[in-house]
Amino acid sequence: MTLDSLPTTQREVRLVSRPSGALTSEHLEVAETPLAAPGAGEVLVRNEWMLMASAYRELMNEDTGLPLPPFPLGEALTGRTVGTVIHSDDSSLAVGDLVEHFQGWRSYVTGPAQAFGKRDRAQFPGPEYFLSNGPTAWLGMVGMAQVGEGDVVFVSGASSGVGSIAGQIARCRGAKRVIGSAGSKEKAQYLVDTLGFDAVFDHHDGPALDLLRELAPDGISVFFDNVGGEQFEAAVQVASPGARFALCGALSGQVGGTDGGRPRLDLLAAISKQLTLRPFACFHTPDQIEDWNEQFARWLGEDRFVFPHTVVEGGVAKAPEALINLLERKYSGNVVLKLTDEDGSR
Template identity: 50%
Template sequence: MKNNEIQLTAQIAAVPGPEHFTVVQADVEGEVVVRTDYLGLAATYLELMRADCHLPIPAWQPGQRVGVMAIGTVLSSTSPDLREGDLVQSMSGWSTHSAGPAASYVKLDKDAYPDPSYYLGQGPTAYYGMADVAKVGQGDVVFVSGAAGGVGSLAGQIARNLGAKKVIGSAGSQAKTDYLVNELGFDAAFDYHHDPIAALKELAPEGITVFFDTVGGALYDAALEVAAPGARFALCGSLSTQLGDAADRFPEPDREAAQARGVELLPFSCHHTPDQIAAWHQHFSTALGQGRFVYPRTVVETGIDGVPGAFLAMLRGEYRGNVSVRLA
């Protein structure tokens, strides 16, 4: 079986571009052969493309396939565990086909969600951060930065489902803030370009008790300014600085100011255990079935050649919600 895959041409020092990716053709064979239908896209992948990766998993090397989560259909199998036509999930990455032992694939329930792309996305990060790290509950006033993105758009809804009194989001345009309030059920939202400290003081005069941060930078500073004593800051990412060099990408949070305000800083990993993933899908499928969840997503339809371009567009903020590619 012929397979076209995207390999990393060179590790990225600063801003990524098309020159960092190459399409390579290779034969694939194995116990199970799978056609890739959907590929996941997430900002986290950029960090794995850097030599100075700051994640608890190895960085991708030049000449290596971009190995991310994918959903596909079994084309052939000699294993009793998988049959032709089964829907499966694997880390086969940016490729048109994959092959390997049956143990490297997870069979999925075709009827669990309206579309297979619902299995992709960054729900485990959002759920773990809100439920287990920040421990959101009744009475919390929650602020989510980057709330129109793949993690933030889920995190805000999870906070509401866990009993938060008020959920506030920030995004980069009026259209996105309207989307958060009118479609995703946030109580309030503001454009971060316009004085975030003033916006938060107006929207949360009593102070925020939980901050779910995917952005860092000025929004972290604004959250600290309006944090109530004992607030919990779940630190998930730093999108505002992610395109810089290592020193700029991961600025050290002002721990002294946080300590002075009684704020608890809770950084956490986006690399999840099977139990954490299962907990997310339990919450997601139940809430979705009860009409308590909207899944914000963008599905880009393109050939394998267009996947790097879709990834770069996602980093520029051109899509809403969780982004996946449906291979055409």
């Protein structure tokens, strides 16, 4: 595209006030803004897919509780996105290249070419596959818990973006049994039937300790925690001696508004079983992304892995509703928003 045929405006989603409880559409606005023309060494990217995740809600708090700063008020939100270069003033990126970056929640973005990671379109069936939560699941399951043959694995929050990939990683690495927890019978069924979990309990069905004990009568050797709270406490009780815990998230404290992020640790049980507890943070370094994408593409090619995802259509204007629905637990897997409207507008 020549400079004069480039779009001059774009849509973006801004945080207008900080929610103190549930997120509503009042806290966000969709604004039409002028789009800066790319300057020397810059590119203009048309955003095409964006990842939705509960963590965006935490980033709306003044104190996020995460190793990331809060979203500033009055400015566009940010998040993981893939798009296509439509103008380039840098030799490292050409028009038509697919790129991944963190400037989501808007239809276009201009910036220095180095801020965009080039991706190979041929690697996956669609660009949205680059937005999987795999780097986090891989770091936790393999880097932290070192899952392998013979393990009995429990993944809490198994229908989340991270959890739905973490369980499959354990299966593909030879775990003997992969158990999950989810928030409905339908989600539990999907995890077993489509993703290959061995058994999944609905955490509404009773105390987590009873439900987990029933599915893992001989104990668990690996725990990948996305939920915290009662499920963490249950995992400590059911853990076998030497079990490894990868502590990824605390959804019951993040989305549930309870103190699930501060579960009680039965210290005597942890000491006597010599548990390894490894909290971790994945910052999606280029190496982490590349390692995961290679592994993911290989397993997909061998038909051993599914990209568990929900596609939400409707463009940037749909983003606030998509996040609210996600927080109300209406989706499962990795939730990806298609940033093009039905009529092709953005």
